[in-house]
Amino acid sequence: MQFSDKKTNLWIDKNKLEIVKKSFPDVKVEEYENAVFIHVKKDKLIDFLKFLKEAEELQFKMFIDFTCVDYPFHTPRFLGVYFLFSPEFKQRVGVKCWAENNSLPSLTGLWKGAKWAEREAWDMFGVKFEGHENLVRMFMWESYPYHPLRKDFPLEGIADTYLPSLNLRPDEIPAHNYSPYHTYVPSMEDLEETEKKRIQKKAQIVLNWGPLHPGTHGTIWFLFDMEGEVIKDCDIILGQLHRGVEKIAETRTYTQFIPYTDRMDYISALCSQVAFVNAVEKLLGITPPPRAKYIRTMMCELQRINSHLLWLGTYALDLGALTIFLYAFREREKIMDIIEGIAGIRLNSSYIRIGGVAQDLPEGALDVIRHFIKDFPKRLEEYETILTKNRVWLRRNVNVGIINEEQVYQYGLTGVVARSAGVPYDIRMIQPTDAYGEVDFDVPLGKVGDCYDRYLLRIEEMKQSIRIVAQCVDKIEKLKDKKFIASENPYVIPTLEEVYNSIESMVKDFNLRIYGEQAPEGEIYLSGENPRGELGFYIVSKGEGHPYRLRIRSGAFYNLQIFPELIKGRTVADAVVLLGSLDPVVGETDR
């Protein structure tokens, strides 16, 4: 099977770099195989980014991501990293800038999408931003004294409060890893202070919508300043599911981190795994065997259907169509059966491995998948019969939360939210990984950009996913070689059979388990198309078995950011619709 290697390197090309150098001679260019960064001085940063954004022949209009990296033994200590995308030329560029005396100029004037990213950087690293409208903590509460992602902060935090389990007799030790001491748990006052910092009451009442509320799809905490039922002002408090995944990644080997990627976006676990594993494979220079590629693509698309079904169910539930919820979950059960039979666990199936997949498909798997893709379109038809042309559905969805192209670039919206505004931004199309270059599918776009378009788009995407799965099934059946993991590569953990039968692979196995895949020094940013948007992984490797810094660019995080702007002047009922159609998953927004 010959994989036609399409244009998979999205990074800025030579002549554009020349253009940049011409107008900014003192920038330094730092090139890696899968990432290109331009170093700028702090005082030049804003002009430089403005130039990148507005120059006719560059047009890096779209804000992808911003984060910091902590180098404790370097002064200045923190390095800010910006990622931009040029929708015109389909190119990415990274911009690096040292934060002299722990502060950087704020980008909120150029890109509104930078607002939350800078809040997060302030929260996690303690880097200040001059000119930021309201620099408060993103994930932790206001009176939290530390900045967790700094290298000198321990992963376990500082366990200074005595907080034993209430179910134990005082002398009892329930498990060998139990300790009665615990990190500080905030009081209600801390949280109220956090709330006060966000929003001041101007209208009648300030409604706390969430965090533990049936309608908020998890634990997002909305603050609505309401005049009657009309929302005048809104802000969002995140961090009710912030578990420190990025910090965990710095202490786990690449293989050990795969299960954590499941728990980030727990609705589309396999897509997250594939995105992460692809990044690591690019870093280590591994190419998985074709069978693995097709299996990955097939599982990804099944997971995409799964995720969109959950969205459909909860969205319909929020809009009062209670029965659709259970119909959607009926189909989800089938997909979960398939995933359980193939991977072993229904939801957080850590099935993808570096260099391939954990196990080959079991016998009968393809039959079941065939049966599913033959049956599913009929069911989808039923849902559409109930919803698509229902007058209530139309009244609730049409012209609610209209997003235009400019906002997409401003906020760095991706996924269905971007495509509903007519922006053809689909990672599967512009940077095909795995077998996406080999299969046919359509990328649906919306004309208006309202909730109804997003609904139609997700329905259409499910149909396209069915197409992809069908092609993958046929290809996998034709494939001759049964090799599902590239275990000859020195970085890939050998399969169990090899370990049982040869000492060499046992030793290799031991080494990889103990020291991890010691990736060569370098940096990479690679992203995959999650059901929720672009899920990017920015890995800084220092040649150790674990990443020096792993930044997760979450699509839901940036998509949710536009919510306050869209909801102004609308009612709570619309807030439900809008939130549902943006479809955030808290595990991914908070990480």
Place this chain on the structure above:
Amino acid sequence: MELLGTIVGITIKSLIFIVGMFLAAAYLTLLERKFAGHVQQRPGPLHVGSHGLLQPIADALKVLTKEDLVPDNVDKFLFYLASLLAFVPSIMILAVVPFGEPFEIFGFKIYPYVSDVNVGLLLALAFGSISLYGVIFAGWASNSKYPMLGSLRKAAVLIGYEVALGFAIAGPIMQAGTFSLREIVEAQQGLWFIIPNILGFVVIVFSVLAETGRTPFDVQEAEAELVGGYVTEYSAMKFGLFPLAEWYIATFVLSAITVILFFGGWNPLPLLGWLPIPGFIWFMLKLFAVFMFFLWVHWTVPRYRVDQITELAWKVMLPLALANIFIVAIWIMIFG
């Protein structure tokens, strides 16, 4: 002596009605859960008793013995009053609803209704509107944000639809020439009133859905938006009364009135008059059919936004009801 007999009879009958209504409401919950379950390809209550027949008993026991929790910052008096105000009127409507024609047992003439008031329909409407106060009090007394929003929404919806309802029932009244429900039924010996009043029927259906807070009009307890609507702060039996009154008893009674107004009450189905079925059974069958229809709609369609609902009430339902009056007037002019 005569008076005494009447009083005794009425007391006994009202006791029967109230107790029966409680049981009926309890088992209507089971009915709805079973129906919803099977619509969603699941059995609904199954293991508590055989096929969940004891489920309502278990729920009642649990709800009754739950801690009757009253938050500190509520207005205690209104808080208690609201649940009663929501519940009692919907029971009282039963006083004027006839469940069948009078029949003889052991020489006694039994009238299967508590009283045959000659303004029965108006009384029913009046009682229905009283329960509105229960809702508003609940929202106000809870002294919390979600209940307040919920009760305001519910109030807006109710006011909008009371009007449409009032105009929609004008058609049958014009045809029967009386407010007494019994006489309205007797006026439908021949042709049912559904024929000229089709528009009125549509309005009534929407109004009943709105009054009883079922989709597409269940804005007041839209769980995704306002946690529990105006019952958010209620617990134990004080909570139990609300859904019991609103979802089940009110739906039941309003279905009965719909049957009486449009489907000829206890008159047998056309062409089936020869069947040896008493009118009571006919009435119950029709009632059941209408009730199931409401459930069916509830478990299918999504939910409107509150402003859209009021807009619908004033801009669509009210004109339809008025148009219905004109049509009926013309009908009466032509066919007498």
Place this chain on the structure above:
Amino acid sequence: MAIKHNSGIILTTVEEVLSWGRRNSLWPASVGLACCAIEMMHTAASRFDTDRLGIIFRGSPRQSDVLIVAGTVVNKVAPMLKLIYDQMPDPKWVISMGGCSSVGGPFPTYATLQGVDRIIPVDVYVPGCPPTPQALLWGIMQLQKKIKEKKEGKVWEEIPVREVPTASQPLTEKSPFGF
């Protein structure tokens, strides 16, 4: 006491009936925090239909009897969870679903609460990441068993815990969970 002695039987029968009612209409407060919430929804959905056992999810804690803590409880959300627990009327129970809510699970980090039982008492722990719907149902039935065997002055340690679990055979005779 004589009076108590005389009416003891009646009291116990009443208690039996009440506990039957309680354990057969457990209404959980739907507090979905993370991954486990998805499996909780699946447990309520058509395939493993909790409504069979009289379990319907309520939005408001005031009307619910059992709190299913489904998902990772981080420090920031802990006080609100405690608030929800305090809002529930007695008698109330807590099921800690999944490793994260039980002991912090795979997140021994600065942000995660290492076990929800550090802020509210937990009745049943359900291991798994996430537990399958069947595992959660098993946990709910353990809770029903606990409610059934909860007698006057009997503390929870005395209720027999199932030792080494082996093959999960379908239940033939009714009653160990008392519905």
Place this chain on the structure above:
Amino acid sequence: MVRVKYVERPELSNKERILFIDFLKGMKVTITNFFRKTITTAYPFEKLTPPKRFRGTHALRVKNGKEPPSFKVLEKFMEIKDGESRCVACYMCQQACPVPELFKIEAVQLPNGKKRVVRFDMNLLNCMYCGLCTEACPVDCIIMTDIYETAAYHRASCVTHMEDMMKRAVDYDTRRYDEPDRIWIDDKERSKLWGQIKWS
């Protein structure tokens, strides 16, 4: 070939609007589902059999003559009788585990210079059930069984010990060792949801 296309937005025609066609169609769907068979598995009375690859509670395979060749190599350092766990105290499961602190493995040196595992505890509440430990075990000792009914009243009851794990493994192997690597067993509970699948 990847193509970009615009979705078309359906409109509600006046005829449909007046005759409530949209509602009626939807209600037709719901009522057809009403008459379909229920897909519910009445859990405690009928249970879904987990597939062969299901990752449930852990277990330690015992020495029973079915060991892989690698075990012969490592066995000579160990003091293991038949019917005891195959664990050779290589700590690979702990190394591979993303949450290593959930393991508590202790081995002692016997006078005859051989090692013997005396303690093997796992706190299942910390476990992610990711299966990395089973992939790391060089002697096919630690496995994951199909046991999921492990709810307990007490934290300590969720810590599983060596003897329990050995028992569990014996029980699991007697039931399902020879089962082929199928996606699942096509029994009546599955077919409730799936209907008839035609297997190749």
